[in-house]
Amino acid sequence: MAKVFITGSSQGLGLMTGQLLADQGHSVVLHARNETRAKEAKAPQATQWVIGDVSTLEAMRSVAEQANRFGPFDAVIHNVGIGYREPGRVETVDGLSQLWAINVLAPYVLTALISKPKRLVYLSSGMHLGATSSLDNIQWSKRRWDGSQAYADTKLHDVLLTFAVARHWPDVLTNAVSPGWVQTRMGGPGANDDLDQGHRTQAWLAVSDDKDARTTGGFFYHKQPGRVNPVARDVALQDRLIDYCREVSGVTLP
Template identity: 35%
Template sequence: MPNDTLYLLSFFSTSQSRSIFSRSFHPSCDTCASVEKLLFCANFCKMARILITGSTDGFGLEAARQLIERKHTVYLHARSQERAEDVKAKCPGAAGVLIADLTSVAETRKLAEEANAIGVFDAIILNAGLLYGPFRKTPELGVPAMPFVNVVSPYILACLFKHPKRLIFIGSVLHHEGNPDLKDIFWLERGEKEFQDFPAYCDSKLHVMLLANAVARRFKDTSVISVHPGYVATKLGGSGGTDKLEDGVETYVMLAEGDYDQSLTGVYYEPKKKLGQPRAETTNEDMQEVVVKACEELTGLQLGA
């Protein structure tokens, strides 16, 4: 490939330069037509292999749709065969749908094995999560489903996945409301009588952001990010959401594509691609290790480097 062509491909690898070109594009201009082809090639050359858990609706589904439209290879995840068939119809361009109930240790491990068999992913978004719903215990460990899906299953997957270039954990602005004492993280001592879903959710989001930062310290070859998607009227957020779905999805797409400074790790993003300010405790390494140790003791899996 000629050096001038390589230079142009390099130039158009950034969103800022693509935006400049789009504002000055003239369809009848031969030069613009040639550059448009190079721009397509630049996008093509950046095609990424992406996995999004919890992608049958809401943020995960819409992010998948947009990433597929942008010519990326996207794998979805569904909890059951029925949901898998449904999302195939909603998102026919997906490369595949992996099926696993993330309240199960065995199925979560199976998800990691099947993903690893596909190959190394450029980006993995650990989007699956629970907020409201009846109290129910996970089958193998007896942990309430909410902290298991929100914290333990991401831990298992982080332990078992081949390291992607970008690993995105789903936090929440509500981590600011979480209890920082880190006692009885999985509600095993307090049990069903004391369980309240909203405080448990806030706690779980603080815990998963501590976990994400612990992973960031260990995985030197991966950009590890926490994201607050926004409070949106989705199945998880309920009908009272005040944010826009597209603002959160915009951040998902940016991170999945790697259209940011990938030397950043252990940071927190908000909707509209904004770097957020998490509570100070999320950077406390001792607190991070409390969460890691609790997950390790529960699952028997060790979080490697």
């Protein structure tokens, strides 16, 4: 039996992943933005909760501290994220784009501060294929807001983070996943991908003993290697993102 921590798991794919793993007999620790969301979640019985809005650096540190009390973990699934329909740029108390802080910086900080697990899974998106490779003005403070583009960029950053961690931590099986465009609250009613498949790959990568799941530095879609933006393999770009995350957070990846 594995112990798995899943961020952003009070609803949607994160909660579905937690339920699937619990049904398989694994121990899950879930994460909610606040106590209300945790109480309202239709979570597996005996679920342990970590609480915190990871749009702020203070909360990211708190979430990591809480998670470590339940650890160590066999796997951590970085599922937390907000979507592409954000109407405008929202700035956090740390002066960062909220979209980027939640989708990219939170996975980085939590990766650095949570005791190293055996496996790591990061949620990306097929939209990363349309991202810009430039890391200039990541915070969208000097350009007109485009929610879809900003979201796509964060999903590329998640893949860059995945591949960087896979290089720096060869002893940890580290992979990224595109769940597809599915009808969750984030995906919206127009999504046409298979919702039943949306959560299975991350659960499989987190706990399966299948040879294909025991890999690292991969990008998956429905348990198969997915199409990845070739710029994500740029080691220099990966390290530039890691350096930037360290600079703005004050947290160093061990």
